[in-house]
Amino acid sequence: MAEAEAAGGKMKQFNGGGGAALEPERGRFPYCVVWTPIPVLTWLFPIIGHMGICTSTGVIRDFAGPYYVSEDNMAFGKPVKYWKLDPTKVYSSSPNAWDTAVHDASEEYKHRMHNLCCDNCHSHVALALNLMRYDNSSSWNMVKLCFLSFLYGKYVSIGGFMKTWLPFVLFLGVILTIVLTLHLR
Numbered sequence: 001m002a003e004a005e006a007a008g009g010k011m012k013q014f015n016g017g018g019g020a021a022l023e024p025e026r027g028r029f030p031y032c033v034v035w036t037p038i039p040v041l042t043w044l045f046p047i048i049g050h051m052g053i054c055t056s057t058g059v060i061r062d063f064a065g066p067y068y069v070s071e072d073n074m075a076f077g078k079p080v081k082y083w084k085l086d087p088t089k090v091y092s093s094s095p096n097a098w099d100t101a102v103h104d105a106s107e108e109y110k111h112r113m114h115n116l117c118c119d120n121c122h123s124h125v126a127l128a129l130n131l132m133r134y135d136n137s138s139s140w141n142m143v144k145l146c147f148l149s150f151l152y153g154k155y156v157s158i159g160g161f162m163k164t165w166l167p168f169v170l171f172l173g174v175i176l177t178i179v180l181t182l183h184l185r
Contacts, residue, residue: 020056020057020058022082023058024079024156024157027058027060027072028054028057028058028059029058029060029079029082029084030054030055030057030058031054031056031084031085031086031087031098032053032054032058032082032084033051033052033053033054033082033083033085033125033145033149033153034060034062034074034079034083035049035050035051035052035079035080035081035082035083035149035153036050036074036076036077036078036079036081037050037076037080037163037164038050038076039076042164042167042168043167043168043171044168044171046164046165046168047146047147047150048146049076049081049164050076050121051121051122051124051125051145051149052074052079052124052125053105053124053125054102055098055099055102055103056098056099059071060072060073060074060079061102061105061106061124062074062124063109063112063120063121063123063124064114065114066112066113067110067111067112067113067114068110068114069107069109069110069124075121078156079160080156080157080159080160080161080163080164081149081153081154081155081156081164082153082154082156083148083149083152083153084154085134089134089136090132090133090134091132091133091134091136092133097132098132100131100132101128101131101132102128104128104131105125105128105131106124108127109123120142122142122145122146123141123142125140125145126140126141126145127140
């Protein structure tokens with residue numbers, strides 16, 4: 001330990017889960033579900049966006065399109081929101097259960113057609129969580145993930161918050177202005 005401190009204190013920090021620390025500026029979110037807005041769709045419905053799941057080292061995997069799971073290159077840009085999960089809630093005897101589940105879900109989705117409403121990025125993340133039996137559950141689905149991510153997700157920055165909510169607020173403002181203008185005539 002003293003040798004590491006003597007080496008200029010450049011030792012990697014580790015959190016309680018045993019993985020590397022969050023590094024949003026480098027796009028590293030170990031043991032996290034990450035989220036980014038989808039232009040136009042998120043402007044109208046801010047709870048809806050694009051989702052990915054990260055490995056223990058923070059590498060982002062997301063089902064980005066038909067037969068394609070990207071690595072560290074989310075389909076709609078860098079994550080603006082993350083939901084930190086607890087790796088101790090993985091129910092498996094395998095020492096590498098988290099990464100294995102993320103890998104297996106990604107391999108499965110490399111053979112699937114993308115469907116905006118039924119089999120999408122949220123379903124990919126749900127499969128990974130089901131495979132690892134996160135929180136002793138195998139009932140993860142896209143709706144559950146959408147709401148839990150909305151409730152427990154944290155914004156990477158104020159810019160991420162603005163990127164998500166400003167278009168929606170402006171859209172509501174335009175609609176409200178039109179309605180009030182027409183109603184007050």
